[in-house]
Amino acid sequence: MRYRNATAYRFLTPYLLIFAIFWVWPIISSFMISFQATRTVPWRFAPGFNWGRLIGDPAFFNALKNTLLILVIQVPVMIALAMVMAVLLNSPLLKARGLYRFAFFAPVVVGEVAYSAVFRLMFSLDFGIVNKLLNSIGLPKIDWFSNVTPAMALIMIAVTWRWAGYNAIILLAGMQSIPEDVYEAATLDRVSKLKQFFYITLPLLKPVIVFCAVLSIIGTMQLFTEPFLITERGGPGGGTETLGLLLYRQGFRSLNFGYASAVAYTMAALAIAITLVQLWLTREPK
Amino acid sequence: MSSLSSARLKRSIALHLFLTPLALIWLFPLWMMVVFSTMPDNGIFSPGIELLPHGNFVDNFNNLQRDTDFVGAIFISVCVAVTYTVLSVLLTSMAGWALARYQFFGKSAVVAIILGTITLPYAVVLIPQFIMVARDFQLANTWVALIVPPLFNSLGVLFMRQSFSMMPDDLFDAARVEGVKEWRIFVFVALPLARPMLAALCIILFLASWNNYLWPLLINSQPGSMTAPVALGTLIGLTKVSWGGIMAGAVMLTVPMLIVFVLLQRHFIAGIAAGAVK
Numbered sequence: 001m002r003y004r005n006a007t008a009y010r011f012l013t014p015y016l017l018i019f020a021i022f023w024v025w026p027i028i029s030s031f032m033i034s035f036q037a038t039r040t041v042p043w044r045f046a047p048g049f050n051w052g053r054l055i056g057d058p059a060f061f062n063a064l065k066n067t068l069l070i071l072v073i074q075v076p077v078m079i080a081l082a083m084v085m086a087v088l089l090n091s092p093l094l095k096a097r098g099l100y101r102f103a104f105f106a107p108v109v110v111g112e113v114a115y116s117a118v119f120r121l122m123f124s125l126d127f128g129i130v131n132k133l134l135n136s137i138g139l140p141k142i143d144w145f146s147n148v149t150p151a152m153a154l155i156m157i158a159v160t161w162r163w164a165g166y167n168a169i170i171l172l173a174g175m176q177s178i179p180e181d182v183y184e185a186a187t188l189d190r191v192s193k194l195k196q197f198f199y200i201t202l203p204l205l206k207p208v209i210v211f212c213a214v215l216s217i218i219g220t221m222q223l224f225t226e227p228f229l230i231t232e233r234g235g236p237g238g239g240t241e242t243l244g245l246l247l248y249r250q251g252f253r254s255l256n257f258g259y260a261s262a263v264a265y266t267m268a269a270l271a272i273a274i275t276l277v278q279l280w281l282t283r284e285p286k
Numbered sequence: 287m288s289s290l291s292s293a294r295l296k297r298s299i300a301l302h303l304f305l306t307p308l309a310l311i312w313l314f315p316l317w318m319m320v321v322f323s324t325m326p327d328n329g330i331f332s333p334g335i336e337l338l339p340h341g342n343f344v345d346n347f348n349n350l351q352r353d354t355d356f357v358g359a360i361f362i363s364v365c366v367a368v369t370y371t372v373l374s375v376l377l378t379s380m381a382g383w384a385l386a387r388y389q390f391f392g393k394s395a396v397v398a399i400i401l402g403t404i405t406l407p408y409a410v411v412l413i414p415q416f417i418m419v420a421r422d423f424q425l426a427n428t429w430v431a432l433i434v435p436p437l438f439n440s441l442g443v444l445f446m447r448q449s450f451s452m453m454p455d456d457l458f459d460a461a462r463v464e465g466v467k468e469w470r471i472f473v474f475v476a477l478p479l480a481r482p483m484l485a486a487l488c489i490i491l492f493l494a495s496w497n498n499y500l501w502p503l504l505i506n507s508q509p510g511s512m513t514a515p516v517a518l519g520t521l522i523g524l525t526k527v528s529w530g531g532i533m534a535g536a537v538m539l540t541v542p543m544l545i546v547f548v549l550l551q552r553h554f555i556a557g558i559a560a561g562a563v564k
Contacts, residue, residue: 003388003389003390004388004389004390004468005390005391007384007388007468008384008388008390008393009384009390010469011380011383011388011472012380012381012384012385012396014381015377015380015381016381018377018434018437018438019438021418022411022415022418022434022435022438023403023411023438025414025418026411026413026414026418027406027410027411027414029417030410030411030412030413030414085308088301088304088305091301093294093297093301095298095302099309100305102547102548103309103310103312104309104312105547105555106312106316106544106547107312107315107316108547108558109493109497109540109543109544109547109554110316110497110540110543111496111497111515111543112497112499113499113515113519113522113536114515114518114536114537114539114540115536116519116522117518117522117532117533117536118315118316118318118322118536119315120522121330121533122315122318127330127333129318129335129337132333132335133335136335161312161315165312166558169555169559170558170559173555173559214405215404218405221407222408222409224500225499225500229522229523232523233523243409244409247409247412248500251412251413257417260413261413263409264409264410267407267409267410268406268407268409268410271406272405274405275405
């Protein structure tokens with residue numbers, strides 16, 4: 001390949017310019033803002049002000065706890081479900097494949113606001129179709145919005161509905177890139193389909209699964225719209241408040257940019273930790 | 287032989303018996319969105335189970351337009367999404383081209399940084415972006431504020447880099463021998479060859495802009511400058527609001543994208559799958 005500094009940078013400049021202004025500078029800037037008291041004019045440097053508050057803030061620990069709880073339950077369930085979808089959609093025995101693909105992949109194009117509105121209506125206490133259906137098969141109604149456990153479950157159900165198909169698309173593409181003859185050889189050796197899945201598909205797909213998991217974890221860590229719109233600003237009583245919502249309230253309702261930046265950097269630290277685990281999981285065996 | 291095919295038949299039936307209910311559950315929220323959008327409010331909040339569409343969509347839409355200027359918001363959303371898509375495709379394909387086809391100083395650093403941003407939470411840049419655009423540039427409630435800051439995206443560049451690097455060298459070298467300038471090679475040789483990938487990228491970018499919620503919510507909060515999802519979001523949670531209207535709005539946001547999805551499914555899936563499979 002040719003060494004062409006000038007030409008290359010001419011093509012790259014517009015992109016790098018946007019990157020520098022709207023990403024590089026903000027990354028540095030929010031780090032610095034997190035060390036400033038931002039509710040005085042002018043802002044003043046006070047290193048312990050936000051971080052000290054963060055460590056002793058029950059609202060922060062509540063949001064952190066809720067976020068981690070959603071992460072730990074929702075992400076594995078969703079990835080497993082996406083895996084099931086991908087395996088079954090990949091089966092040569094499946095008829096009307098297009099219809100099934102549409103059913104699982106359609107949520108990918110649905111906006112957060114539109115689906116939050118629908119879920120809110122579907123799960124409402126007295127007139128929600130879900131409670132009506134539960135009632136009609138003899139089960140009691142569930143008060144999805146006034147109790148913490150059902151409210152958290154509702155958030156997880158909504159996110160899983162929205163993102164399982166997205167992950168299934170990625171996993172399916174990964175499966176289809178595994179060469180067919182590996183399976184043919186295994187079938188000739190009378191290896192059962194189930195064993196083929198555990199000993200061929202899963203190991204070869206590991207990097208893709210880890211990629212899906214990391215993207216999902218980072219997405220879920222910043223969860224905002226669902227608790228904002230479905231459970232009404234993190235209700236009941238902060239029961240579904242996430243780090244994303246805390247950041248929004250602190251930054252854009254109370255206009256406390258310093259504290260919100262500290263929350264943002266906590267999320268970044270978690271993301272970096274998760275990325276390091278990913279690199280460790282997918283490292284080349286020596 | 288017949289026992290083998292009957293085993294296959296059993297497996298096939300089991301597969302469909304499992305997958306069909308799951309598919310119906312998955313379609314159910316979308317179906318209910320359509321049903322709700324056609325029901326009068328007193329029908330949505332009635333004790334009966336209604337699973338079929340009624341004929342009230344137009345009334346619901348009028349209620350929605352009474353609650354908020356949804357048509358105006360749709361207009362903003364369309365213009366912003368189209369402009370964003372054009373600009374972003376241009377930026378990302380140019381950057382992808384440079385990363386795929388040239389050797390230059392700092393290349394591996396640029397790639398490493400782009401890869402690094404995939405796993406960096408957007409939350410980290412959100413606050414300074416807001417301060418910069420709203421306070422320093424005084425651009426809140428403008429189209430520029432909606433279009434420009436989200437222009438940076440990492441997966442798109444990696445996707446285009448991948449697409450361009452798979453093209454054979456001879457194609458471009460032949461043109462270089464003729465003395466064709468690099469930017470002309472990019473525009474007239476490389477871009478036409480990359481048409482399927484560009485289509486995939488366009489769809490993904492348009493959708494991202496169309497559905498974007500958090501940034502437009504923060505930066506364009508004045509009633510006349512809101513995008514459609516933001517305008518719809520302001521109604522959710524109000525006490526005196528037409529839920530049939532909200533559902534009509536949700537349908538208007540969703541159904542066009544579903545149609546695009548069905549028509550261009552292959553490009554769509556290629557665009558999403560490109561993130562992981564390299």
